[in-house]
Amino acid sequence: MKCNRILPIIVFVSIAQLFYGQERSVIRGEYPDHPLDNELFSSRDSLSTVQVNLFTYGRIGIEASEINFRNLFRNFPIYVDNAKDIELMYYHYVGVIENRKQIKRYVKRNFPPYVPAWGTSGNSGWKSDTGKFSTWRFTIEQDPFRIEDKDFIHKVEQKIQLGDEVWEVVFKLWDTTYHYYVFVDSKTYEVVRYGNMFGRTIPQNHIDYVNSKNFSNGDIR
Numbered sequence: 001m002k003c004n005r006i007l008p009i010i011v012f013v014s015i016a017q018l019f020y021g022q023e024r025s026v027i028r029g030e031y032p033d034h035p036l037d038n039e040l041f042s043s044r045d046s047l048s049t050v051q052v053n054l055f056t057y058g059r060i061g062i063e064a065s066e067i068n069f070r071n072l073f074r075n076f077p078i079y080v081d082n083a084k085d086i087e088l089m090y091y092h093y094v095g096v097i098e099n100r101k102q103i104k105r106y107v108k109r110n111f112p113p114y115v116p117a118w119g120t121s122g123n124s125g126w127k128s129d130t131g132k133f134s135t136w137r138f139t140i141e142q143d144p145f146r147i148e149d150k151d152f153i154h155k156v157e158q159k160i161q162l163g164d165e166v167w168e169v170v171f172k173l174w175d176t177t178y179h180y181y182v183f184v185d186s187k188t189y190e191v192v193r194y195g196n197m198f199g200r201t202i203p204q205n206h207i208d209y210v211n212s213k214n215f216s217n218g219d220i221r
Contacts, residue, residue: 053201054079055191065165065184066093068191072169072198079202079210081137087172094166096186103160106181110197111153115178116144120200124209134209136202156195161185169198 054075055068069091077083097103108114122136165184170177182199183192193199 052204052207053193053199055193055199057202057207063189065167065186065189068184068189069167069169069182076198078214079136079207081135085173086138089170089172089177091167091169091182094168094181097160097162097164097166097183099162100157102166103157106166106183107153107157107160107195109179110156110181110195111148112145115180115197116173117141117146117148118144118197122203122206124203124205132209134203134206136206152195159183159192159194163187164192 054072056071057075057079058071059067073088073091076086076088080086097106111117117140119139119141120137121139122134124134126132160183163186165186167182167184169180169182171180172178180197182196184190185192191199
């Protein structure tokens with residue numbers, strides 16, 4: 001009889017531990033705080049280390065430079081949680097880089113005070129009351145128009161080569177229109193993502209979560 005009384009207690013404790021563990025399984029984490037760095041995250045980060053980006057997701061291959069921007073304008077409102085705060089207006093082709101002076105001029109305009117300093121943050125996990133969740137959003141730095149790190153700007157300049165294409169993305173934030181320059185390898189049609197505000201990596205599990213949620217709601221795009 002004594003053993004029979006102990007058994008229900010053990011079962012109850014095990015169940016309580018199970019639910020307690022589920023409640024605490026919410027995983028949180030933030031991306032690197034440098035607004036324009038594109039480093040991948042280690043396996044210890046809160047979101048999956050399998051990464052995609054807004055320029056390439058949705059296409060098996062890139063056959064023309066413009067496909068990158070079609071993808072960006074399609075993916076941005078779907079997978080960026082605060083996309084309504086940042087209105088992508090239009091994009092257009094500017095030309096080809098002919099000298100290093102052009103590189104310096106265009107890259108300079110991708111940093112404060114010409115555009116605000118950006119970051120990204122994401123949360124992913126599971127809650128016992130609401131189930132699985134995932135968020136990914138752009139964040140504005142506390143001092144968005146501070147003077148940017150000159151060493152980092154120089155590193156960005158080194159990633160761009162003569163002959164690369166220049167495209168302009170125009171967006172609106174805080175009722176102000178900004179112009180942002182994106183560089184594309186003219187041979188591979190790949191966007192130069194290092195130092196690219198819109199080229200930040202997004203965990204595949206966030207993409208999967210949004211797709212699954214939209215499918216459940218009948219919103220298939």
